[in-house]
Each structure stands twice: as structure tokens, then as C-alpha cells.
Amino acid sequence: MSTFPLVAILGRSEDTQNYENALHRLAIPYHTTLIPEEAQLATHLLLPGGGDITPAFFGQTDHGSLHIDTELDILQLETLSRFVAEKKPVLGICKGLQLINVHFKGDITQHINTAENHKWIGLDQFHYVFHCDLGRRDFFYQLYGNSVKVNSAHHQTVNRLGQDLIAVCRSGDNIIEGLVHRFLPIMGVQWHPERLPKNAGESLFRYFLSFPSGLQ
Numbered sequence: 001m002s003t004f005p006l007v008a009i010l011g012r013s014e015d016t017q018n019y020e021n022a023l024h025r026l027a028i029p030y031h032t033t034l035i036p037e038e039a040q041l042a043t044h045l046l047l048p049g050g051g052d053i054t055p056a057f058f059g060q061t062d063h064g065s066l067h068i069d070t071e072l073d074i075l076q077l078e079t080l081s082r083f084v085a086e087k088k089p090v091l092g093i094c095k096g097l098q099l100i101n102v103h104f105k106g107d108i109t110q111h112i113n114t115a116e117n118h119k120w121i122g123l124d125q126f127h128y129v130f131h132c133d134l135g136r137r138d139f140f141y142q143l144y145g146n147s148v149k150v151n152s153a154h155h156q157t158v159n160r161l162g163q164d165l166i167a168v169c170r171s172g173d174n175i176i177e178g179l180v181h182r183f184l185p186i187m188g189v190q191w192h193p194e195r196l197p198k199n200a201g202e203s204l205f206r207y208f209l210s211f212p213s214g215l216q
């Protein structure tokens with residue numbers, strides 16, 4: 001039997017090619033699906049980037065959200081709930097980070113004032129993110145130290161953090177760019193490691209994949 005985990009990518013296959021390519025380069029088996037029961041068979045869950053989350057799911061009306069896909073939101077949140085219940089590792093990327101925050105009863109700023117600094121314009125736009133002082137035990141400090149230059153493609157951000165979630169890094173305009181769960185093997189980044197240069201992107205995926213499936 002393979003010693004590698006099987007990663008479930010919960011998304012529409014036409015939108016997940018970059019994530020599939022990143023895992024393929026690492027020789028990590030993956031399965032892209034929209035079926036929560038299929039995803040639950042995997043050891044790890046990847047929640048990819050995409051459009052904005054339906055505002056009703058975090059108690060707001062729509063005032064600035066774009067490219068909403070409520071059906072996808074429902075499937076992703078249901079699958080996330082299953083992985084949380086089984087204490088399996090989860091990595092959220094961009095929208096995926098925001099889904100994690102919403103699941104744990106946080107909310108979202110639907111359009112940030114500094115959106116132009118985080119806009120994807122056909123080529124990656126880069127900026128620095130900085131470590132929050134957490135005793136240097138979190139994944140961000142272990143991988144990148146005090147700061148790292150990352151890419152950006154979002155106009156929304158975490159506002160109120162969900163229960164037991166901790167911000168591990170922020171951008172210069174105080175946007176939460178990375179978070180972890182206090183007890184569970186759950187992490188999220190606002191940038192796109194699947195599009196970063198090899199070392200910067202793959203190190204994050206390898207760290208995530210090092211988590212065992214299910215805490216004792």
C-alpha cells in the first residue's frame with residue numbers, strides 16, 4: 001500500500017487544474033470530487049480558491065460579493081464538517097481559508113478597501129506577509145520565518161476569526177493571510193501556493209501532508 005495520503009480536492013474539475021498539477025509534481029495521489037461521501041474516504045482535504053462565499057452563510061446580505069456558487073459552498077462546507085468531525089487534516093487556499101473561518105462561525109469582509117493591492121490581473125501580483133508573534137511554533141514561522149513574498153488574488157478577507165482559529169500572519173495592510181486551528185490539523189492561507197515557485201509553494205503542501213489523518 002502507498003505510504004502517501006490521498007488528498008480530496010473539493011471543487012469543480014474545470015477549476016482545479018493548478019491544484020492537481022501541484023500535487024502531481026509531489027507524486028501525491030489526489031481525487032477531485034463534488035461528492036462529500038467520496039471526499040470523506042481521503043486522508044486529507046484541500047479546499048481550493050474560487051469565487052466568493054454566499055453571504056447568508058456568515059449572516060450577511062450581499063454587498064460586494066462576486067461569482068457566488070451556493071451549491072458549491074454547500075458541498076464544500078458539508079465536506080469540511082465531515083473532516084472536522086473525524087479530525088482529519090484540512091488545507092484551505094484563498095476561498096478555502098475563508099470557508100474554514102465561516103465553518104467555525106467567523107465572518108468575512110465582502111470588499112476590502114485595499115483590494116487593488118491584492119488583485120489578480122492575469123499575472124500574479126505579489127506582496128509580503130508577516131508572522132504574528134505566536135512563539136514561533138506555527139507553520140508560517142517554521143516554513144518562512146518572519147516574512148515571505150506571496151501572490152494575491154482576492155478582494156475579500158477574514159473579518160472576525162472563527163472559534164479556536166488563530167491568525168499566524170498578516171499583510172502590511174493588516175489582512176489575515178494565514179490561520180490555524182488551535183487544536184485540529186486545520187490550516188489556511190489567503191495566497192496561492194499552487195502558483196508559487198517550486199520551493200515556496202511545495203514546502204507548504206509538504207507540511208500539510210505531513211499531518212497524520214486523525215488525531216488520537
